[in-house]
Amino acid sequence: MNNQQYITAYYLDDDDLMKSVKHIREKGLSINDVLTPFPVHGLDKLLGHRRSYLPQVGFIGGAIGAICGFYFQYWIFTEAYPLNFGGKPFASIPSFIPVTFECTVLFAAFSMFFAFLIRSGLGLGAQAKIHDEKVTDDRFMVIIPIDESNRQDSINHIEAVLNETGAKEVKVNG
Amino acid sequence: MEHKQFQFNNKVIIPSVLLLILGILAVIGALVTDIPRERIIANLHLNNVYFLAFALCGLFFVAVHSIAESGWHTSIQRIPEAMGMFVPFAGIIMLVLFIFGKHDLFHWTHTDHLDEVLLHKQPYLNSTFFYIRFVVYFLGWGLLGYALRKNSLLLGETGDIKYFNKQRTFSAIFVVFFAITSSTASWDWLMSIDAHWFSTLYGWYIFSSLLVSGMAVITLFVLLLRRMGYLPHVNIEHLNDLGRYMFAFSIFWMYLWFSQYMLYWYGNIPEETVYYYERLNNFENYFFINIILCFAAPFLIIMLRQMKRIPFVLGITSVIIIVGHWVDFYQLIMPGSIGDKAGFGMLEIGLTLGYFGLFALFVFRALSKAPLVPKNHPFYKESLEYHTNY
Numbered sequence: 001m002n003n004q005q006y007i008t009a010y011y012l013d014d015d016d017l018m019k020s021v022k023h024i025r026e027k028g029l030s031i032n033d034v035l036t037p038f039p040v041h042g043l044d045k046l047l048g049h050r051r052s053y054l055p056q057v058g059f060i061g062g063a064i065g066a067i068c069g070f071y072f073q074y075w076i077f078t079e080a081y082p083l084n085f086g087g088k089p090f091a092s093i094p095s096f097i098p099v100t101f102e103c104t105v106l107f108a109a110f111s112m113f114f115a116f117l118i119r120s121g122l123g124l125g126a127q128a129k130i131h132d133e134k135v136t137d138d139r140f141m142v143i144i145p146i147d148e149s150n151r152q153d154s155i156n157h158i159e160a161v162l163n164e165t166g167a168k169e170v171k172v173n174g
Numbered sequence: 175m176e177h178k179q180f181q182f183n184n185k186v187i188i189p190s191v192l193l194l195i196l197g198i199l200a201v202i203g204a205l206v207t208d209i210p211r212e213r214i215i216a217n218l219h220l221n222n223v224y225f226l227a228f229a230l231c232g233l234f235f236v237a238v239h240s241i242a243e244s245g246w247h248t249s250i251q252r253i254p255e256a257m258g259m260f261v262p263f264a265g266i267i268m269l270v271l272f273i274f275g276k277h278d279l280f281h282w283t284h285t286d287h288l289d290e291v292l293l294h295k296q297p298y299l300n301s302t303f304f305y306i307r308f309v310v311y312f313l314g315w316g317l318l319g320y321a322l323r324k325n326s327l328l329l330g331e332t333g334d335i336k337y338f339n340k341q342r343t344f345s346a347i348f349v350v351f352f353a354i355t356s357s358t359a360s361w362d363w364l365m366s367i368d369a370h371w372f373s374t375l376y377g378w379y380i381f382s383s384l385l386v387s388g389m390a391v392i393t394l395f396v397l398l399l400r401r402m403g404y405l406p407h408v409n410i411e412h413l414n415d416l417g418r419y420m421f422a423f424s425i426f427w428m429y430l431w432f433s434q435y436m437l438y439w440y441g442n443i444p445e446e447t448v449y450y451y452e453r454l455n456n457f458e459n460y461f462f463i464n465i466i467l468c469f470a471a472p473f474l475i476i477m478l479r480q481m482k483r484i485p486f487v488l489g490i491t492s493v494i495i496i497v498g499h500w501v502d503f504y505q506l507i508m509p510g511s512i513g514d515k516a517g518f519g520m521l522e523i524g525l526t527l528g529y530f531g532l533f534a535l536f537v538f539r540a541l542s543k544a545p546l547v548p549k550n551h552p553f554y555k556e557s558l559e560y561h562t563n564y
Contacts, residue, residue, distance in 0.1 A: 041561065055479070086442060094439050097432060 005146045006032060007158045008131055009167035010139045014040045017140040020165035021046045024142070027161045035131065035141040058112040065107025069100040131173060146172070177549065178404055182542035185402070190534040197528010204521040212512045215275035217522055220507050221529040222271060223363055224387070224500060226264040227380075228533065231388020232257030233319045234352060236326065237345035245556035246415060248548055249408055253395045255326060256540035257388070258319045260533055265312035272308070276301070279511045282369040291370050299366055307362060311355050318348040330548025338552060356381050364503075367510035371449045375434045382430050386423035386468070387499035390492035393420065395537065397489050404546055410483050411561045417482030420472055420495060428469040452509045457516075460505040467498025500526060 011017040017040065024031060031047060034040075073096045077083070082090045117123045135141045144162075147154035155172060162170045204214050232254035239247040276283050282292050282299045292299070321344045329337035357377025365376045373379075393416040399405045438446045453461045471494045481487050508516035548554055 041559070045561075059477075086440075088442075094432075094436050097436065 004148070006131075006143045006173045007146060007155065007162070007170060008141055008143050008173045009162045009170045010134070010141055011165075011167060012139065014140060016166065017142070018043065018046060020162075020167065021142065023165050024144070024161055029144055029158060029161060032143045032145045035135045035143070037136070037138055037140070040140075054112055054116060057115040058108045061111025062104045062108030064111075065103040065105075066100055068107070069103025070096055073099055142167070143173075177545065177547050180399075180404060180538070180541040180546050182539055186538045187535070190531045190538065193527045193531025194535065195528075195531075197525050197531060200521050200524025200528060203524070209517075209521060210512070210515045212278045213515050213517060214521065215271065215278045216507055216512045216516070217525050218267075218271050219275070219279055219363075219511075220500075220503050221526055222264060222268045223507075224503050224526075225260065225529050225533050226268065227384040228388050228391045229257050229260035229264060230315065230352070230356070231384050232392065233261070233315065233322060233348065234385070235388065235392065236322055237348040237352070240322075240341045240345040241349065243342075243553070245553035246412060246560040247557070248551045248553045249412060249557040249560075250392070250396050250405070250416075251326065251548065252541060252544060252546055253399070253537070254388075254392055255323050256537045257391065257395070257533075258323065259540040260536045261319050262312065262316045263536060265308075265316065269308065272305075279507075280366055280369065282366060295369065299369065304362060307358065311359050314351050314355060318344060318351065322348065326548065327544050330545065330551050330554075333550030333552060335552070356384070364506050367507060368449055370445065371510075373434055373438075373449075375430060375437075379427075379430045379434060382423060382427040383468075383499050383502055386420060386427050387496055389416065389419045389423060390495040390499075392416065393488055393492045394496070397485055397492075399541075399546075400485070407547070407558055410485075412557075413485060413488055414479070414482045414562060417476050417488050417491070420488075420491060421476050421482070424469055424472040424495065428465075428473075431465070431469075452513075453505055456514070457505050457509050460501050460508075464498060464501045464505055467494055468502060471498070 011020060014036065017034070017036070021031065021034065021043065025046070025048065034043060034047065036043070074091060077092075077096075078090045084090075085092075085095075088095070130136070131141060131143065132139075142162075144158050146158070159170050201214060235247070235254040236251055236258065239251070272279075282288065282295065283301055285300075288296065297303075322341070325337055325341050325344060328334070329341055357380075360377050360380035364380060365372065393413070396405065396408060396413070396416065400408055435450065438450055441447075472491050475487065475491050475494075476482050504522075
């Protein structure tokens with residue numbers, strides 16, 4: 001995609017990873033991503049990720065679904081094709097509620113699903129970028145972007161910090 | 175971390191006893207004024223059932239989390255356990271009330287003028303079987319609750335895996351027993367008030383009401399103990415989870431409420447709609463306030479994650495839910511049992527506060543009898559480090 005280059009390094013243990021992430025961030029380096037074979041609790045906090053906007057997307061999608069679902073039925077039963085069911089009024093709200101509820105759930109789920117796919121660059125035909133095969137097994141990998149304006153200094157600095165933390169196989173990656 | 179033992183001292187006894195005295199004064203006040211006797215009995219019945227629901231929710235909370243082997247609940251599990259200790263006492267006051275006031279509450283107990291519908295229901299709705307069921311419920315709940323509590327204290331003290339497995343067995347038995355008895359008990363004590371009417375969803379409806387109001391009471395006690403300086407290890411993550419429970423079960427309650435309402439509205443059969451006709455015409459304020467307090471308010475207030483993480487907002491929401499479900503039980507009991515003699519005044523408010531005092535006394539006493547944290551529970555450490563990302 002772009003030419004941004006990264007430095008990657010391994011740790012063998014999740015405790016080492018946590019300590020190192022803390023150390024790296026204290027040194028003022030930004031961490032692009034951390035790849036782990038299982039969820040490591042507390043890592044998000046250390047990485048300082050801001051919270052995802054996915055719940056808000058879900059709420060807006062759900063609200064749109066509720067309004068659309070309700071209005072669609074209202075329009076059908078009062079204007080487009082009014083039918084008398086058991087002497088009930090045409091606009092009988094209780095009977096609209098189940099469909100409105102389902103539309104809310106459907107729209108919320110789909111909006112979150114597609115928002116996640118688009119935002120994460122996933123979806124049909126997406127190529128998984130595997131930095132190293134070992135990370136799919138038992139290694140914990142840190143990915144740190146290189147500052148392109150001052151390439152060599154940046155590499156040296158990052159490598160020095162990583163070596164302080166006891167990282168394995170520090171290397172520059174495309 | 176330093177763990178203080180809960181002190182059952184004047185700081186908690188005096189407010190509880192004051193509330194209890196208020197409740198007794200409310201009843202005495204109602205007796206000397208011209209408030210009908212039926213109204214006092216119906217109110218006592220309402221509060222008996224409502225506070226028993228809190229206690230049962232406490233037991234259910236412990237049982238369900240033990241089966242699921244959840245970790246986070248171990249830091250607060252002494253509170254629902256202590257709430258469960260109210261069950262035997264609730265049984266005694268309920269039995270006394272039924273012996274003296276059964277005829278004012280349940281029309282089917284007037285066996286000399288039963289119509290055809292009630293005669294057909296007589297194999298189930300008769301006084302002998304009613305009392306047999308009553309004894310079975312309270313024996314089951316009381317003994318299983320006692321076993322859960324005692325075993326949990328042993329587990330917290332020793333950390334022995336033997337007690338952990340035993341706890342799961344007791345919990346499984348309790349959940350199965352409770353699944354059946356929560357339904358039949360709600361038929362006995364609530365649905366049989368409108369003896370001609372029936373709903374197949376009723377047991378679930380009461381169960382959801384019990385869950386959400388009990389969860390609100392647990393939250394309130396956790397917040398109270400935190401305020402008093404106990405439970406320093408209960409952090410915002412645990413509160414977030416309690417808030418999530420209240421939020422989710424409020425929606426669940428509304429779901430069941432609507433499922434019941436819509437079928438009767440759609441079917442439009444007179445003997446079924448009479449239930450809602452009564453409530454929508456003579457009790458319409460309670461009917462709509464109930465929905466606002468039990469669904470709309472908690473749904474909108476604690477929808478955002480940030481809101482669940484503010485103790486003050488959680489406290490306000492749990493009070494709203496507790497009041498809301500009191501109104502729920504009010505509109506379940508009053509129209510069928512005493513109809514136009516029902517009212518809302520000092521008796522209702524005072525008596526409910528009195529029951530709160532009584533309930534709080536029981537919970538605080540049970541809390542003081544055991545360490546506040548199960549420090550050797552296998553999951554206790556996990557509970558301390560618990561946090562959520564979503």
